[in-house]
Amino acid sequence: MRSDQDAPGQAMLDFMEGLEPVELVERDDGMIAPSGGPAAYFTDPSTWSTHDLDALKHVNGRVLDIGCGAGRVALFLQAQGHEVVGIDLSPGAVEVSKRRGVLDVRQMSITQVGPKLGYFDTIVMYGNNFGLFANEKRARWLLRRFHRLTSEGGRIIVETLDPYQTEEESHLAYHRRNRARGRMGGQVRIRARYKTLCTPWFDYLLVSKEEMEGLLQGTGWRLEATFESEGPVYTAVIGKDKS
Numbered sequence: 001m002r003s004d005q006d007a008p009g010q011a012m013l014d015f016m017e018g019l020e021p022v023e024l025v026e027r028d029d030g031m032i033a034p035s036g037g038p039a040a041y042f043t044d045p046s047t048w049s050t051h052d053l054d055a056l057k058h059v060n061g062r063v064l065d066i067g068c069g070a071g072r073v074a075l076f077l078q079a080q081g082h083e084v085v086g087i088d089l090s091p092g093a094v095e096v097s098k099r100r101g102v103l104d105v106r107q108m109s110i111t112q113v114g115p116k117l118g119y120f121d122t123i124v125m126y127g128n129n130f131g132l133f134a135n136e137k138r139a140r141w142l143l144r145r146f147h148r149l150t151s152e153g154g155r156i157i158v159e160t161l162d163p164y165q166t167e168e169e170s171h172l173a174y175h176r177r178n179r180a181r182g183r184m185g186g187q188v189r190i191r192a193r194y195k196t197l198c199t200p201w202f203d204y205l206l207v208s209k210e211e212m213e214g215l216l217q218g219t220g221w222r223l224e225a226t227f228e229s230e231g232p233v234y235t236a237v238i239g240k241d242k243s
Contacts, residue, residue: 001089001107006196009092011038012070016096020048021194028189028201029174035192041070041093041127051227052126055157055235058225063119066110067129071097077124078103085117110142119149123156128233130160131204136215139205143219147240156221156238163188164204165232184211212236 001009011021015038023035045053053190055074059082065074068086070093077084086105088094090219097105099176110132123146125132133139146156161173163186186206192199206216213223224239 001091001199003091006090006092007192007197007199008092009036009070009090010069010197011092011194012041012090012096012203013092015039015042024193026193027174028109028190028228029170029177031170031174038070041072041096043072045072045076049229049233051229051233052159054090054227055159055225055237056124058155058157058237059122059124060153060155061151064113064116064117064120064123064136066113066123066125066213067127067132068097068102068105069093069127071100071102071105073124073126074102074105075100082122085120087113087117111138113142113145113149115149117149119151121151121154123150123154124157125147125158126235128206130158130212130236131206133189133196133205133215134203135205136184137214140145142217143216147220150240154240155224157235159233159235160212161206161232162186162208162234163232167236170226186211209234216241 004030014021021038024032025035026032063077063082063084065086068074068088074084074086086097086102087108089109091107094105094107178185178187188204191201202211209226220241221238222241224237225236
């Protein structure tokens with residue numbers, strides 16, 4: 001991502017300077033809404049939800065933090081003694097993570113993850129970043145790649161939300177529109193805006209637990225455990241299939 005497209009990264013940088021950025025997310029059906037805001041990327045573990053903390057108890061060994069944002073998870077795991085490599089497509093996020101003390105952070109897309117980064121025991125995808133799998137085809141391709149890049153007892157720990165836990169008609173209509181186009185119901189096409197900056201359009205995949213299990217089939221992974229929140233957000237621990 002170029003700096004002139006880096007709406008999320010600039011919002012994080014401005015937040016670090018004491019400003020109160022308002023980032024917008026635009027969906028390809030015309031819906032526009034405020035994002036959760038950069039403040040969420042800077043939260044202290046003492047404020048984290050139980051489902052987030054419970055899933056992170058399953059982290060082991062060397063960690064790849066995909067979509068590390070401002071580095072909140074990387075810093076938490078570093079403090080526990082883990083070697084962590086953080087990656088993010090946003091140059092601003094990489095700068096923020098470095099300033100906050102993440103020891104190894106690189107500007108990189110999820111599709112660029114490969115053997116040059118080394119091998120990992122745990123891959124973490126928090127902040128709803130299961131969505132970075134984007135679509136069914138790319139998810140299966142990346143899951144097979146991650147299987148080759150992780151240790152025998154490797155795990156992927158993810159956060160996402162079940163898009164079907166809603167009664168909002170605009171969301172339900174979007175699910176129907178997706179299915180009519182041969183897409184998964186929760187496959188959203190969005191872009192982020194902040195000030196004059198705007199990211200390119202990208203696909204972001206939200207899935208139910210049943211859909212997640214379906215995506216894992218044939219990739220060498222299986223769903224080990226899920227941890228619920230009071231709403232549609234949940235975390236999941238994905239382990240290697242021993243069968």
